[in-house]
Amino acid sequence: MKKIVAFAGSNSRTSINKQLVKFALTYFDSFEIKLLDLNDFEMPMFSVDKETQSGYPETAYQFREEMEQADAIICSLAEHNRNYTAAFKNTIDWCSRIGINIFGNKPTLLMSTSTGGYGAGNAMSAGKILLPRCGSEIIETFSLPSFNENFSEGKITHEALKAELEAKILAFKKKLD
Numbered sequence: 001m002k003k004i005v006a007f008a009g010s011n012s013r014t015s016i017n018k019q020l021v022k023f024a025l026t027y028f029d030s031f032e033i034k035l036l037d038l039n040d041f042e043m044p045m046f047s048v049d050k051e052t053q054s055g056y057p058e059t060a061y062q063f064r065e066e067m068e069q070a071d072a073i074i075c076s077l078a079e080h081n082r083n084y085t086a087a088f089k090n091t092i093d094w095c096s097r098i099g100i101n102i103f104g105n106k107p108t109l110l111m112s113t114s115t116g117g118y119g120a121g122n123a124m125s126a127g128k129i130l131l132p133r134c135g136s137e138i139i140e141t142f143s144l145p146s147f148n149e150n151f152s153e154g155k156i157t158h159e160a161l162k163a164e165l166e167a168k169i170l171a172f173k174k175k176l177d
């Protein structure tokens with residue numbers, strides 16, 4: 001059975017991106033699923049001084065290990081001030097110092113959502129540059145705008161946006177065959 005490792009680029013306990021990831025995962029019945037929470041991989045704010053003094057946090061090795069065990073990755077990026085969150089960037093900064101190929105060339109479904117009408121499109125744009133640099137093969141991307149209007153009770157309620165994600169998930173799954 002192929003394994004999907006999924007996470008939101010957010011450390012919010014009520015992350016809307018985590019909710020979107022959970023919804024996407026409902027289409028992956030025939031896969032083994034592991035949904036990560038960045039809070040379980042907490043790391044100090046990256047600094048070269050801490051790196052020199054103490055090396056890498058154990059959680060950076062653990063996050064990399066989770067990626068190594070994946071056949072495919074699903075990630076949804078939250079947006080803070082027109083970029084992905086500091087929590088996500090910090091995770092990537094530490095992990096990248098161990099080795100730049102964090103995602104092991106695994107096929108990736110990259111999503112984003114925000115409460116705004118652009119659906120965290122800036123985080124998505126930045127993620128499209130960052131993730132491939134870290135060894136992610138982005139197969140499909142999807143941004144959900146205006147989360148509070150278009151998502152309810154664990155599901156996308158906007159029919160056209162739901163159909164768009166379903167088509168992209170289908171294309172993504174074909175790539176995993």
Ligand SMILES: Cc1cc2nc3c(=O)[nH]c(=O)nc-3n(C[C@H](O)[C@H](O)[C@H](O)COP(=O)(O)O)c2cc1C
Nearest residue numbers: 010012015016017078079080081082114115116120
């Ligand atoms: C510090 C901060 C900055 C934000 N900046 C943006 C922004 O630039 N663009 C946007 O669409 N939403 C912005 N938001 C709203 C987030 O999209 C919203 O908090 C969302 O719930 C974050 O995703 P998450 O719940 O998965 O963490 C910001 C929120 C915070 C707390």
